[in-house]
Amino acid sequence: xxxxxxxxxxxxxxxxxxxxxxxxxxxxxxxxxxxxxxxxxxxxxxxxxxxxxxxxxxxxxxxxxxxxxxxxxxxxxxxxxxxxxxxxxxxxxxxxxxxxxxxxxxxxxxxxxxxxxxxxxxxxxxxxxxxxxxxxxxxxxxxxxxxxxxxxxxxxxxxxxxxxxxxxxxxxxxx
Amino acid sequence: xxxxxxxxxxxxxxxxxxxxxxxxxxxxxxxxxxxxxxxxxxxxxxxxxxxxxxxxxxxxxxxxxxxxxxxxxxxxxxxxxxxxxxxxxxxxxxxxxxx
Numbered sequence: 001x002x003x004x005x006x007x008x009x010x011x012x013x014x015x016x017x018x019x020x021x022x023x024x025x026x027x028x029x030x031x032x033x034x035x036x037x038x039x040x041x042x043x044x045x046x047x048x049x050x051x052x053x054x055x056x057x058x059x060x061x062x063x064x065x066x067x068x069x070x071x072x073x074x075x076x077x078x079x080x081x082x083x084x085x086x087x088x089x090x091x092x093x094x095x096x097x098x099x100x101x102x103x104x105x106x107x108x109x110x111x112x113x114x115x116x117x118x119x120x121x122x123x124x125x126x127x128x129x130x131x132x133x134x135x136x137x138x139x140x141x142x143x144x145x146x147x148x149x150x151x152x153x154x155x156x157x158x159x160x161x162x163x164x165x166x167x168x169x170x171x172x173x174x175x
Numbered sequence: 176x177x178x179x180x181x182x183x184x185x186x187x188x189x190x191x192x193x194x195x196x197x198x199x200x201x202x203x204x205x206x207x208x209x210x211x212x213x214x215x216x217x218x219x220x221x222x223x224x225x226x227x228x229x230x231x232x233x234x235x236x237x238x239x240x241x242x243x244x245x246x247x248x249x250x251x252x253x254x255x256x257x258x259x260x261x262x263x264x265x266x267x268x269x270x271x272x273x274x
Contacts, residue, residue, distance in 0.1 A: 043252040046260035170250045171184045
């Protein structure tokens with residue numbers, strides 16, 4: 001069961017592909033924080049990856065911080081190991097942090113179920129949007145860009161037009 | 176024989192089945208699609224299941240590129256003709272395998 005809208009962002013301290021640990025407090029200067037349940041091996045993640053990279057770049061100067069989280073069991077899914085995360089981030093020059101939730105505790109606290117799955121928190125770090133990046137894994141078929149719409153609304157001091165959508169993707173790979 | 180092997184943990188097989196049925200209809204074929212659910216790592220190994228969905232026509236995987244990946248309960252990666260990643264095979268792959 002995912003956390004409800006309005007829930008405060010859970011605290012965390014996790015290793016990043018950049019070689020350091022990152023905590024929730026490290027992102028205190030960001031107006032908005034998007035935690036994205038993520039991984040390397042899932043074709044749904046890969047299908048949306050270009051859009052997430054573009055979004056993170058487009059809003060980097062506007063106060064959005066995107067943080068991708070990989071919580072998958074790397075013993076069963078070696079493509080999702082920390083080493084492979086580093087390779088992926090370097091290969092694609094991720095414009096966002098990519099954290100390794102090896103214990104899966106953050107994913108469990110968020111109630112994450114799928115990859116990709118977005119949890120967008122406002123400046124008070126309350127959950128304001130939860131779900132999909134947009135309404136189609138096929139970039140040519142997108143008609144609603146839920147995450148962008150939510151970000152734009154929050155940055156303008158308004159309510160997101162859509163606050164919850166179904167995340168379509170691979171399941172989080174629990175131990 | 177046309178087989179569609181799938182894992183319930185990946186949401187892609189209904190879309191793959193619908194596309195496959197559409198391609199079969201376009202080709203004027205009424206073959207039955209044999210659906211096989213893969214439920215465990217052991218079954219994945221035994222069935223040489225590289226991910227969901229896997230479609231075989233007369234025993235031959237329609238996507239040679241991914242056919243020999245490590246057996247696993249996972250969503251399978253396909254590549255569209257324009258090189259984009261997809262969780263299901265392309266229409267072109269299906270047509271090529273069925274002609």
